[in-house]
Amino acid sequence: MNTSLPAPLFEPFPSDGSGFDTDVVVVGVGPAGGVAAAALATYGVRVHAVTVFPWVANGPRAHITNQRAVEVLRDLGIEDTARKQATPWDQMGDTLFTTSLAGEEILRLQTWGTGDQRHGDYLTGSPCPMLDLPQPLMEPILVNAAASRGAVVSFNTEYLDHVQDPDGVTVRFRDGRTGEVFTQRARYLLGFDGARSRIVDQLGLPLEGELARAGTAYIRFRADLSRYTEHRPSILYWIFNSKASFGEIGMGVLRAIQPWEEWIAGWGFDMAAGEPDLSDDKVIAQIRTLVGDPDLQPEIVTKSLWYVNQQHATRYSRGRVFCGGDAVHRHPPSSGLGSNTSVQDAFNLAWKIAFAVKGHAGPGLLESYSDERVPVGKQIVARANQSRKDYANLREWFDHDAEDQVTAGLAKLKEPTPEGVALRERLYEALELKNTEFNAHGVELNQRYESSAVIPDLAVGEEDWSRHRELYLQATTRPGAKIPHAWLVGGDGRRISTLDVTGKGQMTLLTGIAGAAWKHAAEKLDLPFLRTVVVGEPGAIDPYGYWERVREIPEAGALLVRPDGYVAWRHNAEVWDTGEALALLDKALCKVLDRPNRLVDETEAAGGWHQYSTRSVDITVPMHTPDTADA
Numbered sequence: 001m002n003t004s005l006p007a008p009l010f011e012p013f014p015s016d017g018s019g020f021d022t023d024v025v026v027v028g029v030g031p032a033g034g035v036a037a038a039a040l041a042t043y044g045v046r047v048h049a050v051t052v053f054p055w056v057a058n059g060p061r062a063h064i065t066n067q068r069a070v071e072v073l074r075d076l077g078i079e080d081t082a083r084k085q086a087t088p089w090d091q092m093g094d095t096l097f098t099t100s101l102a103g104e105e106i107l108r109l110q111t112w113g114t115g116d117q118r119h120g121d122y123l124t125g126s127p128c129p130m131l132d133l134p135q136p137l138m139e140p141i142l143v144n145a146a147a148s149r150g151a152v153v154s155f156n157t158e159y160l161d162h163v164q165d166p167d168g169v170t171v172r173f174r175d176g177r178t179g180e181v182f183t184q185r186a187r188y189l190l191g192f193d194g195a196r197s198r199i200v201d202q203l204g205l206p207l208e209g210e211l212a213r214a215g216t217a218y219i220r221f222r223a224d225l226s227r228y229t230e231h232r233p234s235i236l237y238w239i240f241n242s243k244a245s246f247g248e249i250g251m252g253v254l255r256a257i258q259p260w261e262e263w264i265a266g267w268g269f270d271m272a273a274g275e276p277d278l279s280d281d282k283v284i285a286q287i288r289t290l291v292g293d294p295d296l297q298p299e300i301v302t303k304s305l306w307y308v309n310q311q312h313a314t315r316y317s318r319g320r321v322f323c324g325g326d327a328v329h330r331h332p333p334s335s336g337l338g339s340n341t342s343v344q345d346a347f348n349l350a351w352k353i354a355f356a357v358k359g360h361a362g363p364g365l366l367e368s369y370s371d372e373r374v375p376v377g378k379q380i381v382a383r384a385n386q387s388r389k390d391y392a393n394l395r396e397w398f399d400h401d402a403e404d405q406v407t408a409g410l411a412k413l414k415e416p417t418p419e420g421v422a423l424r425e426r427l428y429e430a431l432e433l434k435n436t437e438f439n440a441h442g443v444e445l446n447q448r449y450e451s452s453a454v455i456p457d458l459a460v461g462e463e464d465w466s467r468h469r470e471l472y473l474q475a476t477t478r479p480g481a482k483i484p485h486a487w488l489v490g491g492d493g494r495r496i497s498t499l500d501v502t503g504k505g506q507m508t509l510l511t512g513i514a515g516a517a518w519k520h521a522a523e524k525l526d527l528p529f530l531r532t533v534v535v536g537e538p539g540a541i542d543p544y545g546y547w548e549r550v551r552e553i554p555e556a557g558a559l560l561v562r563p564d565g566y567v568a569w570r571h572n573a574e575v576w577d578t579g580e581a582l583a584l585l586d587k588a589l590c591k592v593l594d595r596p597n598r599l600v601d602e603t604e605a606a607g608g609w610h611q612y613s614t615r616s617v618d619i620t621v622p623m624h625t626p627d628t629a630d631a
Contacts, residue, residue: 012152021184022048023357025171027159027199032325032342033192034142038076039350041149043505045357049146050157052176056139059302060257063134064336066444069343070128075503078145086131087259090114091233099240100292101228106240107431111438118439125445125473126485127497132235134257161202162189164319188353189321197327203318209311214247215271216306218264219283221298226260239290242406246270249391252290265290278303308332312381316370322349329377334387335437337380345373351505351563360529364594368451376447387437393430397423436470445473449480453592455569477552477559479567486546491539498547501533501540502561512536512555521581560588568592
């Protein structure tokens, strides 16, 4: 009997002679790991994404998908797919504060940029809407994009440990189906393995803050609540009720997962008293209280407890191993910043890894990852926890001496007395403060990077914030800021955003019709990772004048935009000479990417250009050798 096995029909990790099984191992396929795998595969990098689980997230978890995260999906070509799966923007934000869904309504707040006073800000700030896209819907989109573009995705594969050296990382895994332990050799390891990150622990990344400082019960259930919600659509309904008044928030919440039939009911519990009773009887009674329907028959899907964390890493990498997402910033879901920040961690890192793998950049570029993302992680951890604390002001009218503090407090709130007036005025002030959680456009889009991958514009001083930095986007082309969105018109006559003509895994030189010197300089550089966009030429015309209003540089100036959409450098002055533009552009690219400057001297810059493109070029070989006999 012939026991030899046939040759494999497919080899997921074919040898390329480099000694590496894959370029990058990504641990985790949540929002961060999924984006990293999809982006790297899109950029042509060999990537192996692994997860210990048999499939993607099995619960709704994160859901708010802000404009910046949707911009990332847009850049990866999957925005339309996400929009088809998500609860649309106009159904997200008529947020209620009420005694129950069927009970008395006390307050309402137009949230997530849906309101009359803020919607225009959001439309001006981005070509993308906000979405409500729970993780079980987002993650398959990312995994599909990664796999269809060449990534190898392995489920039931547990990351165990790694050993790194100056050239690469040897990663050890266990196959969850067979128990077999195996290793892979990669250039880089990316740890997006969640709040209990094994990789963060193994690296010994420094963490600041505290874990489990408050507890919340989350019950996922099914019930048709459309008669209470369809006419006032929101994905969050806050319930003032004495039976759900414990903790910082001090309210119950009903979160719509699939409007209006799948929900999460949540309420705080006293950790000092141990885990709460989550028997079916208790849980169903609490859901009926929050809904205000004593006859409701909810179908309980899952019961869980989660704990409020306030912790962030002060460094995201060591050597060739990089971490991101919940592994390095751990916080409650308030403000809807978790998955959005995770997506942006991965998008910031992926292009840098790709440039390093392809030899377009030196090691200094990768050092910029921590420098840029650590301050963001610290900020959003603080913001999410502060948003929880700000609920206290909304409960000032509770009568804490009464048996039913909500009912008694509500009677005082309605009194036609000076005391009643004062309570109502303070309640509206508290509602206004919640805009820093629910309409925090600036928190979402005003990130500013300072690192070696950003060259400051020394011609301008410190940025002056004309409005509340957390509430309002301040679009600018200052280096370190995201390129402003402005509608242009493409070659087919359709509107395209400035975000559509930049990104896509490449550096972009952006100039105007008068910037011919910049265009010629980029042609001379002839770099495979640099595109030139001339606003005003066919394919990117500015008939509305929107770009002219926000570019902050003269038409003959230039912007250098990174693949993640952030401005790396700008020249805020007119340049008419190609040689000058060439020297300036090459110097900026070399600084940002940690590349050696290949312009040898002024003579070469003026006439004898030193060619270092990876593309083939014609050369002239002398046909006559000078006679040196008499020399």
